[in-house]
Amino acid sequence: MMKPEVKRLHRHMLPTAVLGVDVRADGRTLYAACMDGMYEVSAESGEPKKLYAHESYASGVVLFEETNTLVSAGYDGVLNWFDLSAGKQVRSVKAHEFWSWQLARSPSGKYVASVTGQYLSGGEKYEPAPEREPSVKVFDVASGALVHALSHVPSVQSVVFSPDNRYVAAGNLMGEVRVWDLSSGKLAAQWTTDAFTSWGIIKSHCYIGGIFSLAFTPDGEHLLLAGMGPMRDPMAGNGRQLWQRFAWKENPPRKVDETHAGESGEGLMETLAVHPGGGCFVMSGRLRGGAWNTALFGLSNGALLHSLKTDTRVTRALFSPDGKRLVLGGTRRQPNFDKNGAIPAFGHVDIYEITV
Amino acid sequence: MTDVKRQDCGSVDHRVHRRQFLEGMVAGGLSVASFSGLFSIPAFAEQARKEQKHCILLWLCGAPSQFETWDPKPGTPTGGPFRSIPTKLPGVQVSELMPRTATILDKLSVIRSMKTAQNEHFQAIDLLTRGDAPRPPFIRPTLGSVLGQQLAQLDSPIPSFVLLDPCPEGNEFKAFKAGNWAGWLGAEYGPVRVGGEYRIENIARAEDLSEADHEQREALRRFLSRKYENDRKSAAAASLNAAYERVKGLMSCAHLFDLEKIPQKDRERYGPGTFAQHTVLARHLVENGAPFVMVANGMPWDCHVLNHEIHQMLVPELDQVIYQLITDLEERGLLDKTLVLIMGEFGRTPTLNDARGRDHYPNAWSMAMAGCGIRKGVVYGATDTNGVDVKENPVDQRRLFATVFSALGLDPYQQYDLPGLPSFFRVEGNAEPVREVLA
Numbered sequence: 166m167m168k169p170e171v172k173r174l175h176r177h178m179l180p181t182a183v184l185g186v187d188v189r190a191d192g193r194t195l196y197a198a199c200m201d202g203m204y205e206v207s208a209e210s211g212e213p214k215k216l217y218a219h220e221s222y223a224s225g226v227v228l229f230e231e232t233n234t235l236v237s238a239g240y241d242g243v244l245n246w247f248d249l250s251a252g253k254q255v256r257s258v259k260a261h262e263f264w265s266w267q268l269a270r271s272p273s274g275k276y277v278a279s280v281t282g283q284y285l286s287g288g289e290k291y292e293p294a295p296e297r298e299p300s301v302k303v304f305d306v307a308s309g310a311l312v313h314a315l316s317h318v319p320s321v322q323s324v325v326f327s328p329d330n331r332y333v334a335a336g337n338l339m340g341e342v343r344v345w346d347l348s349s350g351k352l353a354a355q356w357t358t359d360a361f362t363s364w365g366i367i368k369s370h371c372y373i374g375g376i377f378s379l380a381f382t383p384d385g386e387h388l389l390l391a392g393m394g395p396m397r398d399p400m401a402g403n404g405r406q407l408w409q410r411f412a413w414k415e416n417p418p419r420k421v422d423e424t425h426a427g428e429s430g431e432g433l434m435e436t437l438a439v440h441p442g443g444g445c446f447v448m449s450g451r452l453r454g455g456a457w458n459t460a461l462f463g464l465s466n467g468a469l470l471h472s473l474k475t476d477t478r479v480t481r482a483l484f485s486p487d488g489k490r491l492v493l494g495g496t497r498r499q500p501n502f503d504k505n506g507a508i509p510a511f512g513h514v515d516i517y518e519i520t521v
Numbered sequence: 522m523t524d525v526k527r528q529d530c531g532s533v534d535h536r537v538h539r540r541q542f543l544e545g546m547v548a549g550g551l552s553v554a555s556f557s558g559l560f561s562i563p564a565f566a567e568q569a570r571k572e573q574k575h576c577i578l579l580w581l582c583g584a585p586s587q588f589e590t591w592d593p594k595p596g597t598p599t600g601g602p603f604r605s606i607p608t609k610l611p612g613v614q615v616s617e618l619m620p621r622t623a624t625i626l627d628k629l630s631v632i633r634s635m636k637t638a639q640n641e642h643f644q645a646i647d648l649l650t651r652g653d654a655p656r657p658p659f660i661r662p663t664l665g666s667v668l669g670q671q672l673a674q675l676d677s678p679i680p681s682f683v684l685l686d687p688c689p690e691g692n693e694f695k696a697f698k699a700g701n702w703a704g705w706l707g708a709e710y711g712p713v714r715v716g717g718e719y720r721i722e723n724i725a726r727a728e729d730l731s732e733a734d735h736e737q738r739e740a741l742r743r744f745l746s747r748k749y750e751n752d753r754k755s756a757a758a759a760s761l762n763a764a765y766e767r768v769k770g771l772m773s774c775a776h777l778f779d780l781e782k783i784p785q786k787d788r789e790r791y792g793p794g795t796f797a798q799h800t801v802l803a804r805h806l807v808e809n810g811a812p813f814v815m816v817a818n819g820m821p822w823d824c825h826v827l828n829h830e831i832h833q834m835l836v837p838e839l840d841q842v843i844y845q846l847i848t849d850l851e852e853r854g855l856l857d858k859t860l861v862l863i864m865g866e867f868g869r870t871p872t873l874n875d876a877r878g879r880d881h882y883p884n885a886w887s888m889a890m891a892g893c894g895i896r897k898g899v900v901y902g903a904t905d906t907n908g909v910d911v912k913e914n915p916v917d918q919r920r921l922f923a924t925v926f927s928a929l930g931l932d933p934y935q936q937y938d939l940p941g942l943p944s945f946f947r948v949e950g951n952a953e954p955v956r957e958v959l960a
Binding site: 289294398 | 583598792793797798824825826830838874
């Protein structure tokens with residue numbers, strides 16, 4: 166594959182950290198889930214308009230253009246439906262007792278899935294305790310009805326639907342991935358990779374890390390996982406920037422590839438997305454050590470194609486539906502209060518023009 | 522001699538003249554025999570048995586976030602994602618991660634205005650466990666060593682200072698642990714550390730060695746080493762002897778360190794994690810006479826990365842531990858005699874770094890205490906709206922230690938004269954205890 170050309174068009178600052186982003190098909194409007202609520206942002210001017218807030222951080226957002234509706238999720242465990250035309254909230258569903266860690270929409274637009282789970286001590290070495298509520302929930306977007314309540318081991322931090330809308334997959338703190346058949350709710354695959362989880366032998370005698378993002382390949386045959394490699398001292402945050410690729414339909418699922426040697430630095434990778442054209446995927450997060458915190462990889466061979474250093478922590482990366490834009494949402498370090506007693510804006514949305 | 526300001530709560534310590542105290546120590550050769558010297562005063566020993574006091578220090582090493590525990594600021598730019606919840610104290614809220622502690626907050630005192638000066642772990646651990654900054658060449662004993670010495674019973678085989686900490690690998694706390702805990706008190710007042718394994722290993726008497734043989738060997742070893750120590754004035758031999766004495770004591774009380782001997786239901790109530798299990802063991806040791814037990818678990822609270830994600834797990838465990846410990850001690854009639862301290866070495870920054878973490882912050886943080894000598898249901902001091910600074914009633918390490926000693930009936934201003942060293946005091950600078958939290 167040819168090396169993609171990537172050019173930053175805009176950096177728009179938002180008052181607080183961005184934890185989730187979605188973008189209209191025309192690329193003109195962005196929606197950001199932030200620590201202090203939900204924002205609509207003009208891609209051109211960067212003018213933010215606050216729409217509403219959750220009772221805690223807003224952690225995820227998905228847009229349904231057919232109905233001009235947003236669904237957002239928050240650390241309050243609530244999913245909110247917001248009618249953009251009417252400018253008002255039209256439904257609120259208490260999905261979880263704990264945070265919604267991540268929100269995903271099915272390609273068909275029929276479902277949203279939200280994952281939760283409080284990591285509580287379940288053993289001497291702080292093995293996660295069993296879930297207290299179903300960790301994965303799938304809702305019908307039109308009615309808000311619960312379609313599936315699926316079991317996993319908390320905390321479940323990532324979720325994604327397959328391109329053919331047949332499956333939903335979720336990954337957790339311990340590197341365990343479960344894939345369910347959406348029609349039946351039955352488990353279709355389950356495996357664990359120990360590549361993303363640390364037990365801090367130096368400082369943090371508990372489990373840290375896990376799978377922070379998932380993406381199916383366009384043919385639905387493989388799953389890409391993102392996170393950070395194990396660390397002896399998790400507080401260093403210096404695990405390897407890591408993706409792994411699994412042929413999940415094989416029994417047992419087989420690891421096909423992972424970040425190539427010499428092509429990664431250190432830092433937590435929180436987001437991963439496949440380009441609509443299918444030629445590459447992006448992985449992004451925080452740079453702890455090395456040369457990049459956002460990189461494009463060839464989907465066919467896993468080779469590093471292009472890398473960026475945004476000087477921020479990226480929490481969400483996605484491509485516009487036409488594949489011409491790459492959007493990165495994230496945050497800088499939260500600044501101290503200024504002389505007026507305010508904290509300067511530290512969330513951001515970056516918009517890149519991309520040619521692949 | 523300093524102007525002694527006593528917190529006279531009936532402690533026998535107030536009835537022992539400083540000179541008597543020092544004579545007791547010096548007669549035995551400062552470090553090794555000071556313990557015996559002190560308790561050779563019959564009135565003191567008898568009174569001490571009756572008034573046996575204890576201290577359990579839940580050492581939250583690495584430093585927890587005050588925002589996610591005792592001093593929540595929901596809805597502020599610094600507040601983080603967790604909500605606050607009401608407590609048994611009207612108008613007082615704690616983090617939603619502490620629902621059980623909220624129901625017994627009327628039994629605790631919380632200081633929300635800790636303000637100290639060290640923001641690096643090693644130095645801050647040193648400061649908050651010794652109560653003052655280093656003053657070379659004098660090495661101030663840690664709180665556990667001081668209280669172990671002051672509260673220990675003469676005839677108890679239980680170590681005066683037990684440290685329960687499984688930390689298996691190197692960090693700042695491990696480096697601190699390798700240092701001199703007991704300072705001038707001498708090695709016998711250093712901690713007996715039990716960690717990783719809940720049983721003390723390699724201290725059972727060999728099966729083929731009879732009790733009589735063992736005693737004879739021990740007597741011979743004691744004679745020879747004491748002779749060597751006296752002849753050579755050997756600090757190393759003294760330290761070794763202290764270790765032998767301690768092991769000998771441990772052999773007779775090893776069963777107390779066996780978690781299996783604690784009812785399973787008790788263990789389950791505290792929770793499955795190492796910190797929780799060590800805390801129930803601390804309670805068990807105190808029930809059986811241990812004067813000072815420090816419970817730690819490495820330094821998991823140092824959340825430079827994923828602060829909220831780690832606190833969502835650690836605080837609920839702490840919450841359960843506090844609730845069970847305070848409730849257990851109260852039900853067993855031990856709370857009035859046992860001071861429980863819950864603290865780390867500083868707090869964490871109001872703002873988040875770029876790794877979702879909170880960094881070190883000594884400027885404004887919180888700690889809690891309960892039990893012996895402590896008034897119930899007090900929240901002392903306050904921070905500003907965003908938790909950036911202390912708004913009222915700052916408390917530093919000296920005031921904290923003055924409060925701790927006062928609560929236990931020990932004179933905070935006890936003066937010590939050591940050969941060749943300047944005088945020093947248990948608490949320097951005549952620092953005032955926080956009288957509002959003293960019973």
